[in-house]
Structure formats: C-alpha cells, structure tokens
Amino acid sequence: MMNNTNKENSLWAAIKIGLLGGAVALFISLVGMAEVFSKRDVVEKTMTLGQFVLLAISVASGLLAARRTAALLDKPNTASQAAAGLIAGFFSAAILTLFVIIGAKINIRTVFLNASPGLYSMLTLNQGVSGVWILPAAGAVSGLLGALSLSLPNAVRRPLFHAILFIFFMALFSGLFRVVMINQSGFWEKTAKYLFSQTGMTRPGAAIFFALVVAISAFWSAKGQAIKTNVANLPKGRQIGLRVIAFAVIAFIALGLPLVSGAFIAQVIVIVALFILMGLGLNITLGFAGLLDLGFVAFYAIGAYTVGLLTSYGQYGLQHISFWAAIPLAVLVAMAAGFTLGLPVLGVRGDYLAIATLGFGEIVRLLAGSDFLAKYFGGPQGIIGIQKPCIGVLGEFTKVDVPRVCYSLFDAAKPGIELSTPQSIYYIAVASAILIAFVSWRLRESRLGRAWMAIREDEDVAEALGVNLIQTKLLAYMLGAAMAGLGGAIFATLIGSIFATSMQLIVSINVASLIIVGGMGSIPGVIVGAIALIGLPELLREVSEFRYLLYGATLIIMMLAKPEGLWPSKTTQRELHHLDAGTSAE
C-alpha cells in the first residue's frame, strides 16, 4: 500500500518536473530567445544553439525527475528512473508541442510578438505542423538520456558533463576566438577556419574540443589529487618557483592580450576593470562597513567630469592639463564628494540610507545634465574632446577643438606615445584595478577595516568599544568614492567624451548586484562578479536584448542556491565550514 502511494507520487513528481521544464522552454521561446539562439550554431550543420538550449532543458528535466524518483522510491532501480526521465522529458516538450499546434490554427502573434513563423519552423525542424511529433520525441529521448546519465559512474559522467559545458561555452564565444585567431593570420588563421565556422564550431572542431576536454577532465579526476599532494610535498623553494612561473604566465598573458585581442575585447576588459574599480569602492562602503549606497554612480560621474573639465580641449575645458595630473585631482574631488555625501547621512541607517543615497546619485546626474548648469557641464550635450593620455610631452593648448599634440619625451620633434586606443587604456585600467584590489586588501586587514566590519555588525557596540563612528563612516564613504572616481576618470579618457545620461541609476544597481553575486565583502568576489555580470553580457552581443532578463534570473538563482556569492570572503567560507560543528555546539 505504502509502495503504491509512493509510486503515484513519483509519477506525479516526474510530470510536475517535466511541466516546469516545459514552462521554461515555452518562456524562452515566447520571449524570442530560442529564435535568436537558433541563428548560432553549436556545431555547424548539426545543431543550433537554440536546439541545444531546448534539449538541455529536457535533459535537465529528465535528470531531476530521475533523481527525485530515486529519493521517493523505497527501492529505486534504473528502470523506474529511466521511466521517470522519459516522462519528464516528454512533458517538458509537450507544452511546446501544444503551442505549435495551437499556433498553426490561431494567430497568436498579435499578443506574442515572437511567436513568428521562424520559431514554428525552428521547433519542428522545418517540417511544419506535420512534423510536430519530433518535439515530444526529442524531449522524451533527451529526458531518458538525462535519467540514464545518473546511473553512469562518476568517472564517465563528470568528463562528459564538463565536455558538454565546454562545448556550450565555446559555441557562445566562438565568434570572439575566431576573430582573434584570424587577425593573427598564417597558422592561426588556418586553425581558426578549421575549428570554427561563421556561426559556431565546425564538426571536426567540436569533436576535437569534446575529446580534449573529456581527456583532460578524466585525467584530472584520476590523477589530480596525486598531483596536488606532490606539489604540496615539494620543498618550499620549488613551490615558490612554481608560483613565480604561474604568475609570470598570467602576467605574460595579461600584458600580451591587447596586442592580439583587437579593440572590442580590449574595451570589454577595460569596462570590466572599471566596474571592478567601482565594485571595490562600493565593497568598502557596503561590503565592509555595511552602508548601502544606491547613488554610487555619482562618484563615478564626478571622477569622469573632473577629468573631462580639466583635460578637455573642447569648449567646456577649464584647464587643459594632462591626464596624469588630472587623475589624482579626480580622485581627490571624488573623495571630497564622498565626504559631502557622508556628512548629512551619518545618522541615517539601513533602508533610509539607501533612499538618501539614491537621491544623491540622481541629483548629481540631473545637475550634470541640466540646462541650468549647461554653461559649466555642457548639459545634455556633455563634455567632448577629452585629451588622451600621452606618454611624452604635451604640446601647448592652442585653440578650442584642437587636441594638444603628444611629443616624444626625448625628441621634441617626434610624436610621443598617445594612449588613444582601448588596447592602450587597457593597461591603465587593469593596473589600476590591481592596485586598488591591493589597497582594499590592506585596508581590510587594518585597524580601519576591522572598525568598518564592527560598524556593519553592530554600530552601537562598535562605538562603545571606542570606534569613532563619524570618522570611520566618513572614511568609508571617502575611500569608496575615491575608487569609483578613479574608475570614472579612466572611463572619461576611454570614451573621450562624457554624457550625464550614461550615469544612470542602473549603473549603481549593477555595481551593487555584482558585489552580491561575487560575495559581499570579498575582494576576489568583486572581480568574479564583474566578469560574470558585466563582462559576459558585453561579450555576448547576441543576448544583449535579454541582458536584464538573464541578469534577474541569475540574481534569483544565486540568492536561492549560493547566497554567500560566487567567491565569498574567507570569513563567510569559514562560517559555512563551521556550520555543522557550530549547530551541534549550540
């Protein structure tokens, strides 16, 4: 009797999981993602990215259903798990099937713009409604495969999983790799054309990557532990040597990257570095000191406008000084702005602080873009003609709208090195990010860092222990603002012009999100968060339409699955590590 009810449960559970997967698949199709993805190939002439994603949903449904069955049944066996996978896979495709059938009879495009003929033909492999049976069949088979993968031994399943993940990754980024490699011409160009097609990977390319990842993953799971212990057992000198080599390799790649990457990738990396700068800044106020600042973009804007006003050769330029002289000034002005913001909100806590700072951010943006102050800040036209950084001697400023000439340091007749491309700004941005990460780390370990964290934990108690709240909070605002100001300063010189409209609230929200996704208070977390939330969407131009959809989904999934962030700070990690021991002790 007991067994019977369990069996009913597991059947229903499989259907439920399948229907959930189906809902996701339908959603992806209706917002237009499936069709956009189907224009890219995972493997040329074999499988489009759209098909891959839909099949992946069915596989995942099958896998989850099989796992659920194993948990529900008293004596789970492969057959019942396979059945669950089959059922879940079928239902995950059933909703789309129904959708295709309905869509063939009624025009639902008036409501759902993306329910286009292209979508229908993609879902039925160009067969029309008569081919609609392909969908549930493919779903069921995928579900079955997902379920069966559970019974594979770990040593087989993991490499396969890694390989499929890697293929997906390569499919997303194949365009970038292709362009970079083709730019090198010769051998690299030939290799690129062999591995990648215009829209994805070629068949041999995919096969090679698949085999390579399977081999590496299998090798690592078999020998990885042994290698790790071997390295740990090496004498200290050799270990340091290994580290130096690893560091040198990373440095070599980092230094050489802009030379091969082209302007686009360099610019994306610069933007990631700027968001890292802002993230590190907000990490001080929010991550360390617990002061939620939703107007953080204001400091970025202030840094950018300071550099703009001081260096521009346009009509709003005030001083025409060099970028290098403007940078420290921009940082100082941003710090002063941090002080000015901090002073009135000293006694404001929690949610109220978020609203107050939000207001500050909006005020700065509106003032900068207003007609009222257009005489000084250019209003909606912004500030243009920002002088590029020059390694050498800058010529005299002659007249408006004529850039100052950059002469060589040694020979006044020869041109100097003008850092005008994203590839050259890359070095400034990356070096700044590394420097500021180091500064953050030193601050965190200092007396001031501990005081910040104490304020975050309990501000009254911190005060009773002798922490001067006014000074400590103001320093948090000022140092955070300084870092954001540096980011803004580099941004101004990267773009060459600034507009108040680019300093939107969404930038502040992006920065707060990347800190949360990376791990509150964690310095590597900021870097990982910036790469994940800023870098990947910038690189994936195809999905830029769906950027905020994916963004929101990522945030929700992160908060449910890994609330401590992708790379949590040591203390948070320690906390999770201690959790088992901790609960028993209490």
Place this chain on the structure above:
Amino acid sequence: MTAILTTKNVTKRFGGLVAVNSVDFQIPDQSIVSIIGPNGAGKTTFFNCITGFGKPDEGEIIFEGAPIHGLRADQISHLGVSRTYQNIRLFAEMTALENILVGQHTFLHASWISAVLGLPSVRKEEKDALNEAKRLLDFVGLKGHGDTLARNLPYGAQRRLEIARALATRPKLLLLDEPSAGMNPSESEDLTVFIRRLRDEVGITILLIEHHMRVVMGISENITVLDYGEKIAEGSPKEIQSNPRVIEAYLGRGAATEGMEDAHERHQKKGG
C-alpha cells in the same frame, strides 16, 4: 576610599515613562558593586546612561572627577569605562580574535595610509595587538578558539568573549550586564571567581547587574536596589537581604518574611 564613578540626580525618561528617576549613586574605586531590582526597574537604562548609549535627561555622571554625561560612547570608552550586554552583542560574523582586536581600536594608531603602505611600524603594532588579543583570549579561557566566528561559539564562551572584548579597551570600570544569565550553578561559581580575579589581579572596578542572588550576595561589597527607576535601598549584602522595602519590591506586600533567595527564584520562574 575615593569614588571612581558618582552619579547625581540621574534621570532618564522615555516619553511619559520615567525609566531612571533621580538616582544618586557611587562606586568606590577597586570595589565590586551590584545593581539589582525586578525586571523593568531601569537597571540597563542606568547602564546605558553611564556608557553613553543614551544621554540622561537630567543629572550628572562624574567619572574620575570629570563629567561624562553628554560625551559620545566612544569618548567614554576612551576614558576607561567598558561594558558587556544583557543579550550578548558580539560581532557575530567576525572571529573571536577580530572581536577582541576591535576592542583595542583606541590603542592602535596606524592611519589608513600607513596601513596601505604596510609600514614596519604598522606591522609591529598589528603583531603586538594580535599577541595582546591572544593573551586576553587565554585569560578568559578561550585558548584555541581565536579563529572561530563569534556566532559559532557556544553560549558560555560567547559571554566570556564579550568580557575579553571589553577588557581589550583597558577599562578602569567594567560594567557587566547579567553576566551569569543562562549559566548553571557551577558555571556561575567560576564566573564569581573570575570577576574577583579581575578586581584583585587586574585592579578593575566592577559594576554588575545580576539576577542570580547567589552570585550577587557572594561577590558584592555593596548593593544598590532599583525599583521603578528609583533607588530604594543601598548597603552590604546582609543589609539588603533583610531590608523590607527590597523584599516588598520583589514580591509585593506581605511576603517580607520569606527568605530572599527562595523569593527571588520564585519570582524568576513566574517572570520567565
């Protein structure tokens, strides 16, 4: 004996409620003094007035001859007054050592710039501070728990860590708010010994709020009783035990013949 802390006419109101009503009070230097009273008698509010958590509406608080009412909490801490809390208030997400290091904040002088530069003076200061923190951790009997997050320490250890953190501010006067709450008899016995050591070995003056009468009567040299914000009695443990007004405050009229200890325990059961 000179008084380390004197309060004159201290009054604190919350709206219409007079939480502390015109309390005159003295703590002799190097003594152990307790404040007792029924729940809601204004004991913790009185503590808050002394430590700068809430400024008294009227009256004066003199610490070592200088007025401290009106100063900020960090300034008062700087002068040598430190405290623990009734419901433990550790920095939960920081390790035990970090908690103590925050307590040393006032004695470290590195500016943030020199910390970023990693100057040798900063390193030495940090090293010394860490050693001092470890010493304090040992002193309260938490050796080896330095890297544990405060929230993961067992209850008794959290109480002791809070004392260690308060000691890190090098107080002359330490205010303990119900330090034995939630402890079993043998633990409170240890606590009594420990508090005495603080006074005898380190020379710290102790002011206690305490409900465990065994602890109070065992270590206090002087007891002050508050009821509805007013001081109703003051004296040695013996005097307090036999004071009819005190017994009345705890139990209501007519119970004055009962022993203090039993009475208090019954009161505790009724209350919580």
